[in-house]
Amino acid sequence: MAQKRRIGVYVCYCGGNISDYVNVEEVAEAVRNDPNVIVSKTHMFTCSDAAQQEIIDEIQAEKLDGLVIASCSPKLHMFTFRGMSKRADLNQYQYVHVNLREQCSWVHTNDKTGATKKGISMVRAGIAKCVLTVPLNAIRIETKPRVLVVGAGVSGMRAAISLADMGLAVFLIEREAEVGGWALQTGKMGPEAQEGTDVVAKLLARINQHENIMLHTQAEVIGKSGNIGDFNVSVRLPGDESLSLNVGAIVVTTGFEPYTPEPDEFGWNAPGVIPLKDFRQMLAETDGSLVYNGKPVRDVAFIYCVGSRQSKSESCTEPNTYCSRYCCMATTYTATLLHDLEKKTGQPVNQYHLYRDVRTYGALEPLYEKARTGGAIFLRWDPSDPPKVSTEAGQLTVKAKDHLLDGEELEIGADLVVLATGMRPRENATLNDVLKIPESKDGFYNEIHLKLRPVETMIDGVFIAGTAQGPKTLAESVASALAAVAKTGGLLMKGYVDLEPLIAKVDPDKCIWCGECLKACPYGAIEKINVGEKEIAFVIESMCKGAGPCVPVCPHDAIEIEGFRDDQIVAMIDASIKELEEK
Amino acid sequence: MPKVSSKLAAAVKCSEEFNADACMHCGTCTAVCPMGYEILPRKLFRYVQVGLEDKVKENISSIYSCLLCGMCSENCPAEVNIPENIRFLRKYINENEFNLS
Ligand SMILES: Cc1cc2nc3c(=O)[nH]c(=O)nc-3n(C[C@H](O)[C@H](O)[C@H](O)COP(=O)(O)OP(=O)(O)OC[C@H]3O[C@@H](n4cnc5c(N)ncnc54)[C@H](O)[C@@H]3O)c2cc1C
Ligand code: SF4
Ligand code: SF4
Ligand code: SF4
Ligand code: SF4
Secondary structure, X not given: OOOXXXXXXXXXXXXXXXXXXXXXXXXXXXXOXXXXXXEEXXXXXXXXXXXXXXHHHHHHHOOOOEEEEEEOXXXXXXXXXXXXXXXXXXOHHHEEEEEXXXXXXXXXXXXXXXXXXXXXXXXXXXXXXXXXXXXXXXXXXXXXXXXXXEOOEHHHHHHHHHHHHOOOEEEEEOXXXXXXXXXXXXXXXXXXXXXXXXXXXXXXXXXXXXXXEEEEOOOEEEEEXXXXXXXXXXXXXXXXXXXXXXXXXXXXXXXXXXXXXXXXXXXOOOOOXXXXXXXXXXXXXXXXXXXXXXXXXXXXXXXXXXOOOOOOOOOOOOOOOOOOOOHHHHHHHHHHHHHHHHHHXXXXXXXXXXXXXXXXXXXXXXXXXXXXXXXOEEEEOEOOEOOEEEEEOOEEEEEEEEHHHOOEEEEEEEOEEEXXXXXXXXXXXXXXXXXXXXXXXXXXXXXXXXXXXXXXXXXOXXXXXXXXXXXXXXXXXXXXXXXXXXXXXXXXXXXXXXXXOOOEEEOOOOOOOOOHHHHHOOOOOEEEEEEOOEEEEEEOOOOOOOOOOHHHHOOOXXXXXXXXXXXXXXXXXXXXXXXXXXX | OOEOOHHHHHHHHHOOOXXXXXXXXXXXXXXXXXXXXXXXXXXXXXXXXXXXXXXXXXXXXXXXXXXXXXXXXHHOOOOOOHHHHHHHHHHHHHHHOOOOO
């Protein structure tokens, strides 16, 4: 071993979470005599402010140059202790985290002696790794103050306006000739009673006035290169023209596709069976009583959850298992629109709402109440016995069992059967090919964490918002668009972004450019370069995630991940089996 | 199979007197009713709500044996005015079934 190090080891009780099963005092004691360890202590809660301050004082007083914290998962507190190291003027990459809780105490609750022994091994390995750490600096990248927003539905338009208000230049790209997305076809929308077309027109007026927004319709993204803070995007414009954009971030708001029922699903394709969208448009277009195919509409049956909350069966091999969230609200709101029409025309319309559960959550609940007290009848159906729609002698009929009448089957003659169809992910082959945003099991774009990081994707600098991420109401779409704006602003307004230096590093002497690493890298972070006569692999720092599939495939051991170098791993293994060898 | 009748449904809808929309089917009324008919009053109102005229007619005797005592509405947590609804039904039956007007 070369030069001696001055390492501080801190073992955490986690208020019993660790110490109930691992004897933390014994662990601290076992490593105290290690030649590289200066301090070895325990704390009840290492993450507490008091404990952190004590550690900072010790780092400075003892001139520590390395730190091993043996506590919970680094997912929980790695950034806490990196911050602490920074405050103590210790390079944050010379702190090593040992996960004594999730990887030891919690999984060995039945064997305290064994857990303690394993704990000692783990901490020894941590020290061995720490001995070989070198100070590292974050990779700083300048960000461009420009944003690309893909998809000009309500989500994309709203995001564009707020981004532009922050002073960022915004390129808003829409594939269709018209902006607005589905809101153009939904008629009057609940719960605010706004015409979808008005919402879009108002947003468009603001966009047209904004000098920071460039809107392109009939345009499509066809290529992307670069990385967070500095992407180059090519866009196809109408008439074979194209456009190159240099942006710091990309916000994807490409929306959803309404579910199309199967041919025999709830009478789909029979005359008089229509989706909610068409019924809303009928309401928007009528100025008197409702008429369908020349016949006045007196009885309407609404069927909820069509194409949502499905389970796998023979007739449904790829079920949409999720709830589409908007349809209960949109359908109960539609009931109130019908009540208003009845009052206006004096012509009663009987409404039968065949639902599974009414999910008018939060502040939307009054819509359900309004629909009911206005005279709409709600009948609950069970997925094991869904309503049956048929046409008998020209009469559209719905048969359903009523729970409230002990499962008695009712026969409802209807002039219209309206299906509250759910939301599906949009087909977007070209865009998916270019952006490669991971998809969830439901097929929508996947966020990193539903609650903690809801608009970020695995691709740094690419954000998702609105119904492209999953079913949402209009208000929820806008809220998520604004969340993406906040995240994008946070990234670009600072002018730079710091990336982890724990990435791949090529040894130019060992590398002979066989190209194996290039094939293994899922992020396209490897390039071939010439150094003098020699061809070698080169790692594009801003694209490398330090994931490491390149390391084991290299036949010449020429590529390593900083922070997880071969010498460190070997030292960790040696240290962790020290006790075994002594026996 | 009982058929939904728009006529009854529409009559109920246009009336100011009949209102069982707030009913949450808790069953309190059925439990306290001194007449102890299973149909009174909750299930009966469901028949009316969904417009099952035949079912309503099958239960004419129950409808007329209601004492209009108000035990049910006194205890109803949703403040449904049950005796008032029964009166409305009697009027509807008088007019449509017994042709009294
Ligand atoms: C029948 C119906 C009734 C509804 N009623 C209500 C209601 O009463 N209240 C309510 O709150 N919500 C309601 N909603 C939901 C509401 O319409 C949506 O939440 C909202 O419109 C979603 O907006 P969005 O921008 O996320 O998606 P979208 O409207 O789908 O917009 C996406 C846009 O992106 C564009 N695009 C897609 N791919 C690309 C690409 N590759 N390149 C460029 N552009 C692309 C599309 O052309 C589109 O313009 C209803 C929905 C339906 C279907
Ligand atoms: S640092 Fe982690 S292990 Fe220690 S007390 Fe805090 S949460 Fe628990
Ligand atoms: S919102 Fe309502 S209708 Fe839509 S899927 Fe969910 S439960 Fe079904
Ligand atoms: S008013 Fe009629 S239904 Fe109500 S408790 Fe009295 S008898 Fe029963
Ligand atoms: S007590 Fe009131 S709410 Fe309960 S079932 Fe009777 S009418 Fe309905």
